[in-house]
Amino acid sequence: MAYTGRCACGAVTAEIAADAPIAVRQCWCRQCQQLAGGSHSTNAMFLTENVTITGTLAAHAYTAASGNTLTQSFCPACGTPVMAQVSARPQFRTMRVGFITPPHDLTPQMVIWTDDAPDWAVFPEGIDRHAKQPPPPPAS
Ligand SMILES: [Zn+2]
Ligand SMILES: [Zn+2]
8 A cells, every 4th residue: 555645634535556656747727726725736646446535525527628527526524635537537536645645755747737827836847847738648
């Protein structure tokens, strides 16, 4: 068991049976700015089959710029963002890194939706930047 997760109040927990994420991305899209309180979200993608959630999630779904339905899940008791999933890629769960219990090795490898970032945003040096949505990762 390589990663565990817990919301702020403990009503939602997770176990992630993976040695490493498929991708870790910092996202500055408008929806992430809303859920993250003004800055970017940081997200680690795992195979759905490796993610076990305990507890009840609340969810909000919307149509993303890609046309896909994006579902954001959070703890209904404390509001901690837990994960997102995209209708076109049900094999992946995108876990909010703030939900993952430290210490862990999840570090952003890519910044996406920089076009939506505010002028004061600072992006990590030395990693790829995408103005909008990058291509999906290869299935593994
Ligand atoms: Zn909670
Ligand atoms: Zn986003």
